[in-house]
Amino acid sequence: MGRQLKFHIFRYNPEDPNSVPHTDDFDIEETGSMTIFIALTRIREEQDPSLQFDFCCRAGICGSCAMVINGRPGLACKALTKELSDEITLMPLPVFNLVGDLSVNTGTWFRSMNEKVSSWIHTDGTLDSNVQEERMENELAEEIYELERCVECGCCVAACGTANMRDDFVGAVALNRIARFMLDPRDQRTEKEYFEVIGTDEGVFGCMGLLACEDVCPKDLPLQDQLGILRRKMGWNALKQLFKIK
Numbered sequence: 393m394g395r396q397l398k399f400h401i402f403r404y405n406p407e408d409p410n411s412v413p414h415t416d417d418f419d420i421e422e423t424g425s426m427t428i429f430i431a432l433t434r435i436r437e438e439q440d441p442s443l444q445f446d447f448c449c450r451a452g453i454c455g456s457c458a459m460v461i462n463g464r465p466g467l468a469c470k471a472l473t474k475e476l477s478d479e480i481t482l483m484p485l486p487v488f489n490l491v492g493d494l495s496v497n498t499g500t501w502f503r504s505m506n507e508k509v510s511s512w513i514h515t516d517g518t519l520d521s522n523v524q525e526e527r528m529e530n531e532l533a534e535e536i537y538e539l540e541r542c543v544e545c546g547c548c549v550a551a552c553g554t555a556n557m558r559d560d561f562v563g564a565v566a567l568n569r570i571a572r573f574m575l576d577p578r579d580q581r582t583e584k585e586y587f588e589v590i591g592t593d594e595g596v597f598g599c600m601g602l603l604a605c606e607d608v609c610p611k612d613l614p615l616q617d618q619l620g621i622l623r624r625k626m627g628w629n630a631l632k633q634l635f636k637i638k
């Protein structure tokens with residue numbers, strides 16, 4: 393027989409004027425290799441079909457099942473119950489708009505962040521589909537792809553003190569995105585142009601540097617290194633502008 397698990401799950405429907413935020417308790421028996429996602433699916437199938445939570449891939453790829461698991465943002469489909477105590481509290485991610493219960497709308501936040509930092513290659517070049525693709529050194533391509541692995545789950549944003557206090561802060565995820573474009577030789581933006589995008593209090597200078605973002609990232613992205621590199625570059629750029637150095 394497996395352990396008896398007790399789940400305390402946040403419930404609230406912002407669309408229903410009679411709904412009041414509260415937690416509901418559910419008991420289920422643990423099975424081998426049970427994840428939080430499996431437990432939630434069982435609770436929904438066996439005890440409460442109205443329970444809302446998001447998922448898609450069930451394999452840590454789509455980023456949609458992120459929630460706060462015993463106080464720590466993480467992916468429900470990757471979190472094994474055997475690594476948790478027998479009382480498990482589940483809350484929706486803060487910062488994002490609540491859809492209901494454990495489901496939040498990360499899409500609107502990420503779209504706005506991507507627009508704010510112009511998260512695409514800026515080039516005057518035109519695409520000719522008849523010409524062979526431009527080659528890139530393998531080492532550089534791998535460095536870029538390392539930073540491309542973000543699944544936009546929102547865990548780093550939810551764990552970030554600045555993002556929790558200020559809606560205008562772009563978060564470590566955006567700074568990581570910019571670091572990826574700075575590495576890419578196809579992006580023709582100058583350091584001064586990057587500085588205008590993230591060399592502000594909404595960007596790199598709003599970060600308090602406590603690194604909760606890297607601690608919770610389920611894809612182990614090197615957010616700490618990127619923050620350090622950008623902070624040094626943007627600090628140097630700020631000095632150059634102050635002392636009018638070319």
Ligand code: SF4
Pocket residue numbers: 548551552553554555563564598599600601602603604605606619
């Ligand atoms: S290090 Fe910066 S971006 Fe990361 S969680 Fe802390 S304040 Fe947020």
Ligand code: SF4
Pocket residue numbers: 455541542543544545546547548549564565568608609610611612613
């Ligand atoms: S950087 Fe990591 S924690 Fe943040 S959104 Fe991307 S995958 Fe999730």
Ligand code: FES
Pocket residue numbers: 446447448449450451452453454455456457458467468469470
């Ligand atoms: S369901 Fe896709 S990451 Fe969890």
